[in-house]
Amino acid sequence: MGMKVLPVHEAVGKVLGHDLTRIVAGKCKGPAFRRGHVVKGEDLPLLLDIGKVNLHVYDPQDGYVHEDEAAYRIASAAAGPGIGLSEPTEGKITLTALYDGLLAIDLGNLNRLNSLPDMVFSTIHRNQLVQKGRALAGTRVVPLVVPEELLVKAEAVCASAGSLIQVKPLKSFNVGLITTGSEILQGRIEDTFGPVVRSKFEELGSRIMGQVLVGDDRNRTVQAIRDFLSQGADFIALTGGMSVDPDDQTPAAIRASGARVVAYGAPVLPGAMFMLAYMDQVPILGLPGCVMYYKSSIFDLIAPRIMAGEEILKEDIASLGHGGYCEGCPTCRYPVCGFGKGA
Numbered sequence: 652m653g654m655k656v657l658p659v660h661e662a663v664g665k666v667l668g669h670d671l672t673r674i675v676a677g678k679c680k681g682p683a684f685r686r687g688h689v690v691k692g693e694d695l696p697l698l699l700d701i702g703k704v705n706l707h708v709y710d711p712q713d714g715y716v717h718e719d720e721a722a723y724r725i726a727s728a729a730a731g732p733g734i735g736l737s738e739p740t741e742g743k744i745t746l747t748a749l750y751d752g753l754l755a756i757d758l759g760n761l762n763r764l765n766s767l768p769d770m771v772f773s774t775i776h777r778n779q780l781v782q783k784g785r786a787l788a789g790t791r792v793v794p795l796v797v798p799e800e801l802l803v804k805a806e807a808v809c810a811s812a813g814s815l816i817q818v819k820p821l822k823s824f825n826v827g828l829i830t831t832g833s834e835i836l837q838g839r840i841e842d843t844f845g846p847v848v849r850s851k852f853e854e855l856g857s858r859i860m861g862q863v864l865v866g867d868d869r870n871r872t873v874q875a876i877r878d879f880l881s882q883g884a885d886f887i888a889l890t891g892g893m894s895v896d897p898d899d900q901t902p903a904a905i906r907a908s909g910a911r912v913v914a915y916g917a918p919v920l921p922g923a924m925f926m927l928a929y930m931d932q933v934p935i936l937g938l939p940g941c942v943m944y945y946k947s948s949i950f951d952l953i954a955p956r957i958m959a960g961e962e963i964l965k966e967d968i969a970s971l972g973h974g975g976y977c978e979g980c981p982t983c984r985y986p987v988c989g990f991g992k993g994a
Contacts, residue, residue: 654707659698662690665708666717666796673701687718687742687795715796718742722791728806729764729772729790731755731814743791748781752818753959760812767805769793774816776992780955781818788816819959824857824886827879829865829872831891831901836866844890844943851942851950852888855958860884872904876935885933886957893924893939901937902926910935914965918972919991922949927963934963947977947985 654668666689673683683701684694690708698706709715716724719739726736726744733752737745748754756777764772774788781787809815828845835842842864849859860882865871872889879887889901902915910928915937917925921944926937934957942950952971953963974993977985 655710656705656707659695659703659706662706662708663692663695665690665706665710668707668709668795671698671701671703673697689717709796711796714799716799716802718792718795718797721797721802724802725764725770725772725790725792725805725809728809729788729812729815731817733818733820734787734816742795743789745786746788746790746816748783748785748787748818750783750818750820752781752820753955753961754779754781754787755814755817755819755959757812757815760808760815764805764808764815767808768801769797770805772815778952778956778991779986787818819961821856821955821958822960824852824958825860825884826852826857826886826888827875827882827884828859828862829875829879829887829889830862831865831867831872831889833866835891836864844938844940847943848888848890848938848950851954852886855955857886857958867900869900869904869907872900873908876904876908876910876930880930880933887930887933887935889935889937890942891938891940893926893937905935905937908935913963914968917949917968917975919949919952919975921945921977922952922975925949925953927953927968929962945977946983947990951985952991 657665667684667686670682670686671684673681683697711717719742722739722742722744726746730736730746733749735747735749754777756774758777761772761774764770769792771793772788772790828848830842830845834840845862852859863875865875876887891901893901905926905928906912908930910930913927913929915926916923921941922939924939928935938950942948956963971991974989974991977990
């Protein structure tokens with residue numbers, strides 16, 4: 652692809668291929684027009700004033716698309732629900748969150764898009780909570796203009812993704828909270844786990860419909876699960892009793908309830924002794940004690956995804972290993988860190 656050299660009067664509507672400098676003796680020296688500028692009729696006097704009789708330009712009629720339009724078309728094709736687009740700035744468009752929610756990115760098609768020549772689409776990590784107005788991604792093409800046929804291929808990749816990038820709003824759940832531990836049931840120690848979990852769910856826009864203390868009794872735990880289901884709970888969380896100690900009955904109780912267990916154990920630290928199960932469509936979480944002590948843990952990687960409408964599969968749990976190790980920084984910076992960002 653080469654530039655054309657056209658008389659200035661024939662260059663209207665064409666794209667400048669390089670910067671044009673204006674020099675005023677004793678006053679200024681700088682660009683009068685930037686590379687990529689689309690020549691307009693009103694530009695002609697100044698162009699002639701700076702001695703430009705001929706211009707090196709690209710002609711969009713030759714089947715090429717200017718970088719600004721190309722970026723807009725790619726961004727528009729990629730953006731799903733909850734994504735806003737900026738105006739192009741030096742060929743780049745920024746994609747932002749229109750509301751709070753979970754960031755979802757089709758990673759396979761993102762890689763396909765970036766494998767096309769001259770395509771640039773960069774994002775922050777997926778599967779994290781984002782707030783309204785946050786910049787999530789940017790896109791542009793490398794050269795000043797790209798062939799229309801290449802842009803059509805890029806749009807086709809985005810279309811095959813459905814939504815290459817989107818923000819999923821969180822559903823509000825009615826959560827049944829079951830607290831194990833005979834020491835709590837007997838009042839020997841204060842329940843400090845329940846308030847932490849309650850706060851986490853409320854921060855995500857859900858409500859705790861009730862809390863039941865069941866001690867270490869498997870049958871009482873099973874009955875509490877069934878009672879919450881009959882009361883209309885659409886999310887159940889069990890706190891404590893997730894270790895391998897013989898008297899920790901939570902995993903056995905979840906199994907005995909008839910729930911379909913997706914995973915017991917997760918490649919996440921903190922969060923290894925985690926259990927996820929479903930009773931029909933109702934998620935049941937067995938939460939290890941680390942959820943109480945750490946600002947970020949397995950809860951923060953899984954619960955928001957469920958609340959965004961995703962069904963978590965065994966392979967989703969397995970994929971958490973890459974990025975699933977919390978470094979235990981003196982000051983926790985989550986989610987502005989690598990924890991949980993490898994999946």
